[in-house]
Amino acid sequence: MRVSAKADYAVRAAAELAASEEGPIKGGRLAEAQDIPLQFLEHILLDLKHQGIVHARRGAKGGYWLARPADEVTVADIVRAVEGPIAHVQSTPPEAIEYHGNAESLQKVWIAVRASLRTVLENVTLADLVSGNLPPVVEELTANPDAWVASTGTKEMATKGD
Amino acid sequence: MRVSAKADYAVRAAAELAASEEGPIKGGRLAEAQDIPLQFLEHILLDLKHQGIVHARRGAKGGYWLARPADEVTVADIVRAVEGPIAHVQSTPPEAIEYHGNAESLQKVWIAVRASLRTVLENVTLADLVSGNLPPVVEELTANPDAWVASTGTKEMATKGD
DNA sequence: TGCGCTCCTGACCAAAGAAGTCAGGAAAGT
């Protein structure tokens, strides 16, 4: 239920690519712009390349660029490319799990979890990110000040929250 | 972005507790009912106890029971108890991250991710789970058949999907 | 042709987490 450094780095690097639509940008510049360890970033960019999200060229005037226009690449695409499937339970997709007894409805809950993640991640494109013009669903979710604090917390909870 | 076995087990065991409101239920019965390794389950139940979600008594007629009524315990409570904070990025809460340059809006996206997870997890109680009567937000999210398949997939994607 | 630049790839590494197992101790009931 957490976002890895890899996914975070990947989206940030991709945003940087989306921002400047002028020829290939080299890894070093991306690393510097977003303060990401270069060698780690190169592995990440390789993943993105293998998933067909970016293209790359080597040599003097080489670098990386987006394979598709920035408004056709979603954050979900990037996260899946580096982290694999979203919202799997015990490494199996929620639709493939069989629950028994009193937990039968739990499958529906995990499906809902995945669906709600998708409504955010699949609706934000790199173009949205760099323009700062986020889709309505994100604006609505972040409009509530409670979304910005650790945890609403049920009465008798003393937890740190999230 | 995945759900651990621990969290899955915890919710299932809690659901079993919520289902039978008749005195303490012993770990062995929970383990059998939901097919969970007993010794592993005991550690999980201990976590739940430390978070004040269940109570326990030892000895002959001992066992576990919910500390609060089943309609006042949410799935979010359980997940937080065993997995810690939800939707942290690089182990830090999204509201505490500072992004620079073209990634500035990314913070808002992660906040939205957390908020959307909360709308599901904090609205499903154990009572909802065992009754099968899930809140409207879950019914809406799972009504769409697309929610039940691996991935809608952008055109040229050949990924396995989630 | 050669040279430098940049990507590409695999190997490696330390630390942490995931998923359990094992062994023993401490309370509760009979």
Next chain:
DNA sequence: ACTTTCCTGACTTCTTTGGTCAGGAGCGCA
């Protein structure tokens, strides 16, 4: 006392995370 059940820490195995290192392969240019 004795059994039952929870409680706890230690330990194990495997994978993931977050990197680093060393070298190879293609690209452009003089």
